[in-house]
Amino acid sequence: xxxxxxxxxxxxxxxxxxxxxxxxxxxxxxxxxxxxxxxxxxxxxxxxxxxxxxxxxxxxxxxxxxxxxxxxxxxxxxxxxxxxxxxxxxxxxxxxxxxxxxxxxxx
Numbered sequence: 001x002x003x004x005x006x007x008x009x010x011x012x013x014x015x016x017x018x019x020x021x022x023x024x025x026x027x028x029x030x031x032x033x034x035x036x037x038x039x040x041x042x043x044x045x046x047x048x049x050x051x052x053x054x055x056x057x058x059x060x061x062x063x064x065x066x067x068x069x070x071x072x073x074x075x076x077x078x079x080x081x082x083x084x085x086x087x088x089x090x091x092x093x094x095x096x097x098x099x100x101x102x103x104x105x106x107x
Contacts, residue, residue: 002106005051005076006032007061011039013089014057018098020090028106035064048072055102057083079105 004022006015011034019032031050033043048054048069054076056062062080066073081101087094 001029002027003029003050003052004031004106005047005054006030006057007043007054007065008032008034008057009039009061009085010034010036011041013087014083014085014094017087017090017094018055018102021095021098022102022106025106035061035068043069045069045072048076049074051076053105054078055105056080057085077105 006018008015011032015032015034019030022028023030031047033041033047035043043065048065049072052075054065056065056078059080062078065078081098083094083097083101
């Protein structure tokens with residue numbers, strides 16, 4: 001089972017959408033979190049250490065993740081999806097983007 005963590009800023013739109021659609025796969029354990037200090041489910045060192053693969057939505061997320069959790073990023077691959085904050089939760093266009101950009105990294 002592969003542990004997959006999706007990260008965006010506030011954990012309200014992009015990463016929860018990704019969590020919902022990829023949690024349907026039986027070969028993955030999926031969680032999502034946000035990097036903003038006041039989000040409902042913030043990224044923690046434990047989540048970072050848990051993940052085999054971490055998908056961030058933007059380069060700024062990768063930079064923040066690396067600076068805040070460098071010591072916890074021992075084995076996880078961090079992949080930037082380059083998906084801007086232009087979509088609503090479960091937006092069909094966002095779902096297609098996620099499926100297109102994430103799936104090749106999970107084979």
